[in-house]
Amino acid sequence: MSELANAAGGRELSYAQAIQEAIAIAMEEDPRVFIMGEDIGVYGGAFQVTGDLVHRFGADRVIDTPIAELGGAGVAVGAALTGMKPIYEFQFSDFATLAMEQIVNQAAKLRFMLGGNVSVPLVMRFPAGSGTGAAAQHSQSLEAWLGHVPGLKVLQPSTPHDAKGMLLAAIDDPDPVMIFEHKILYKSKGIVPEGRYTVPIGKAAVVREGRDLTIVASAIMVHKALAAAEELAKDGIDVEVVDLRTVRPMDRETIIASVMKTGRLVCVYEGVKTLGVGAEISAMIAESEAFDYLDAPILRLGGAEAPIPYNPELEKAVVPQVEGIVAAVRKLARRER
Amino acid sequence: MSELANAAGGRELSYAQAIQEAIAIAMEEDPRVFIMGEDIGVYGGAFQVTGDLVHRFGADRVIDTPIAELGGAGVAVGAALTGMKPIYEFQFSDFATLAMEQIVNQAAKLRFMLGGNVSVPLVMRFPAGSGTGAAAQHSQSLEAWLGHVPGLKVLQPSTPHDAKGMLLAAIDDPDPVMIFEHKILYKSKGIVPEGRYTVPIGKAAVVREGRDLTIVASAIMVHKALAAAEELAKDGIDVEVVDLRTVRPMDRETIIASVMKTGRLVCVYEGVKTLGVGAEISAMIAESEAFDYLDAPILRLGGAEAPIPYNPELEKAVVPQVEGIVAAVRKLARRER
């Protein structure tokens, strides 16, 4: 794979390394870019995303904050309002519950409330998701919350390639962009081009083509969906997998086109099923021109209606797994209208 | 109307008065019940919901807090954990963004995280919605956020009758119950029975029967939907209106039965359309047995993808209005599959 990678001007990097590379590129290019958060300096970040950036850029541009998420987020907003381009790292997305005021009432609304006279070029990064045995207060997936908020853009890259390209797109963006990074993905590897490139905000990606059924999946679920698709191919069920990539603004065109082709839709996401990302995907399709092409109900596989438990078997049981996806798709694909 | 009211053991009360009556009944019955919040004492509450309760029950049970929503919510959680039954009033639901940590990480999850060893019998009240000219930071509808959180129950009563009955049910409930009260409804009037009664949590209400199409509406939109239904009746379109009443847990049975009867569904809600309450209603139907009965796409009329503007015409333009509902229903009802 590494030869292939070199040919394409890329190398294998982990998702965390890809993010770090994007930050470094942006900070080298633009003195307005800086990063702040808890333990992102000498510690290198709870998930080692910032790594040794503090040694490359100094503690004035890689700023360790006190443990104060509301204030920290507000500082980022104030800096963004006055000429800087901050990146704010939440240590875990769960702690963003302390900062919703600044994110939602201030960052998202300031441009609008001030009649277009300001922009808030701010990037926030949210390590999210379960699977680390860290229990209910360190494992949530809250992308649906921010996806509900006009003024924000909300991303969920699923590969190292996209993690780098979408972060660079986010830093270029004049508006506040929220990036949910699944913690389990940080160590996943993939080919990442060198240097600057961007992956557009608002574009889903068809990561596997298929004729029989569409799975729209987000973040880590993209990989589970792809694994399920391989399994299902053995049964002769040809699944198309769409990587959502952006929760807000959602890529209607790509998803609608896929469903119009396959006639069947399953949404797979880790966040709690009720009012999670898949609710919007489903509702968007059900009111679109794709409705008439639907040959079966729209299924959602989302997180269980429970907090994330500590025990590892319970923890697995509350989020969609490959077997569950396979079973659900099999049932839906065979259903006659 | 007042004769009728007396006959039924009720009187006309405003929505705000109905809530106050529920609080008073609960506080009289149970010394564990108390209410806390900002300016709920001598001021009587920003919307005069608590009125003169402080004079009836004293400042020790009608507690004015400092302006400190995170701390206040946490105090309520701590009291609920240790034998009391607090009611916490947010002055505006927008300020709950400061308290999400305590609501979501603590109140909602404590019972689960502690393996069922505790309950958190807590009621929180959130004055919500637009229409008062208070602009973007005082007009949000965030019920979808809390509807996404397992461990919480989330209510949106639309009438004085339900406001009283659901609040009493919420206070009786052993788990944390979040009640979104639309500010514009506070002065609306309706027949309210005297004394104690409860309206069940988790039950939607068919408030108008019809054959042609189902509107599921929540909070103030129930009234707009009813007005639209009257208008549409003139065209011979017979609309069934379902008052959602509970966002979490959602009443699947009532909504599915209605859609199986009418074959067409429009969801009307004030919160932002994307990932708002209607997304869940739509997705729930699209994956249910009602799917095969659908004769048309599922429409959603939700809030615009923008913060609430100050200017009154703009403010009206960003939330569903009767004319918009009428137009949408007309189009959908006439659509041939």
Add this chain to the structure above:
Amino acid sequence: MSAIPKAADVAEAAPQASGGREGDNRPFAFRHFEPAVLKDALRQMHLIRRFEEGAEESYMRGLIHGTMHLSIGQEASAVGICLPLTDTDQITSTHRGHGHCIAKGAEVGRMFAEFFGKETGYCRGRGGSMHIADVTKGNLGANGIVGGGLPIAVGAALSMKMQKRPDVVVSFFGDGANNEGAFHEALNMASIWKLPVVFVCENNKYGMSVSTERSTAVKNIADRAVAYSMPGVTVDGNSLSDVSEASVTAIERARRGEGPTLIECKTYRHRGHSKSDRNRYRTKEEIDDWISKDPIGRFEAELIQYGIVTDGEVEGIRADVEREIAEGIEFAKNSPSPDPSDATRFVYTA
């Protein structure tokens, strides 16, 4: 001006700030500022007062919907604090922010237009009273969230420092806001990073209906400065001169890179908290007592006493202000409303 622990730094710094002749016994402002500046300060105080009275009248006439928070009685604090600021210095303001906005150089016509929800308003009618901002003059905006501006101000100050700009940031907030977590987090960060920011608490004794005695565990808000190792001063917020002295001292300190200061201006709002206030928590005596300490009358009397203005000039200022307000209201009235089809504009830049 009563100092509290740590205020020593302030006291030391003060002499540098105070200009004027040796042996000049007049209050600070009269020693420190040119007569023209002082006259303009009086004009601004009148302009704020009449702006808010004009808003009140407009509300009665149905020209304004929504609510409003008037700062009548608090003008010395807004004007006194902003006296040493330049147009590139920044402020964050509050729900009670008309005074700050005018003191930072905004035009009343565009402010009325915002109040009336017009396209010519500072926020094109999208923000209203609680969000008025004139960023061209360094006003980052009123804020509907109590305490919401505090961390934003710290971020702006970090920004000034990172960009090596000479500018400072002033963050206005109320006594009620001082119990919010945002206050604590903001002051702590400003202090550890030695940022050029001045925190100005306008202590009007009440956060809505709750008195500071009932809400706040310290007597003076400035007493909390100790918890952030920054100077804290409590001043008579109805004395333009006392306020300006604290402001000059704190702003010079901030500009020298020595870090933040907490200033508490003790003052009073003559009106209710907002339009829906039935005033059940203050006595008529208390209100009357404070009206007798009106900051505008006091400053006017001092200006006359020290020979900066004549009675006639005062009349002239009042007449000018009157005209400016009338013109502002006319401008606003005659301005176009936003087009409802534009309701979702300005959500995103791109």
Add this chain to the structure above:
Amino acid sequence: MSAIPKAADVAEAAPQASGGREGDNRPFAFRHFEPAVLKDALRQMHLIRRFEEGAEESYMRGLIHGTMHLSIGQEASAVGICLPLTDTDQITSTHRGHGHCIAKGAEVGRMFAEFFGKETGYCRGRGGSMHIADVTKGNLGANGIVGGGLPIAVGAALSMKMQKRPDVVVSFFGDGANNEGAFHEALNMASIWKLPVVFVCENNKYGMSVSTERSTAVKNIADRAVAYSMPGVTVDGNSLSDVSEASVTAIERARRGEGPTLIECKTYRHRGHSKSDRNRYRTKEEIDDWISKDPIGRFEAELIQYGIVTDGEVEGIRADVEREIAEGIEFAKNSPSPDPSDATRFVYTA
């Protein structure tokens, strides 16, 4: 025990608290507590230490997944603070809460079981290390949110007061937590309402990797007590006796209805922040220096010096603890795991 402003109240209250004979020059704990209590305090300190070492070993052996935060080195603070508490007094704890849990009377077997994710664990395997709670002993739980327990403790104290219970609440938190807004809001409310709560800051010099010098604008966290008009004391957190003296004083004050106290225990964690800590922010010298101040060795030496225990008794305590830990691990290992089909149980009561 160094007092800071407002600590006068504490000093005055202290004599009431200290029992024992006239002219007794031994440290407070030796005057105040019965020998049996002191011996049990030593046993608890050993139990905490061995519990965490056992957890570490279990982690190495793959019996535990997830992370863990060890309090090795901080045992005097947990045990000293809880000494005067009854089973109906309440505590809120932190992510580094094993010590608090044991000091408040929990059984190590059920704690290990929780750690191992077993149905017999205190939280039936749903909570894990960061949520262990034994509510039957008044432990409202560890908390994964830094500062999350502070307002909850204030609420519990309000509850005690409303129910006219004689019980008090202790809220443990770290130095890192003292910069959270929740700290400010909680302490302010506790003070204005004079609630029976004691705030105990375990200052181990770092919030994860960031030292208090870099994160906190005051030298001693207890200096912040002034901002809430409550007594604030800083004690040597590695001295069981000093900690217990501050605790007894504060708890008696709380029980008398005189309101909250802020206690700061200066201490140190020997281990990294969590399992993923690569220790890039502390020197070996600093760690070794603190290991030499180990609270268990110190207390043991004092007990022997004052003739409360013999060397042989210490050996006995250690052996007992060893057995208790071994049995606890066995119990946990042999306990059943929850049934995955029960994954959504306990979300709602009804």
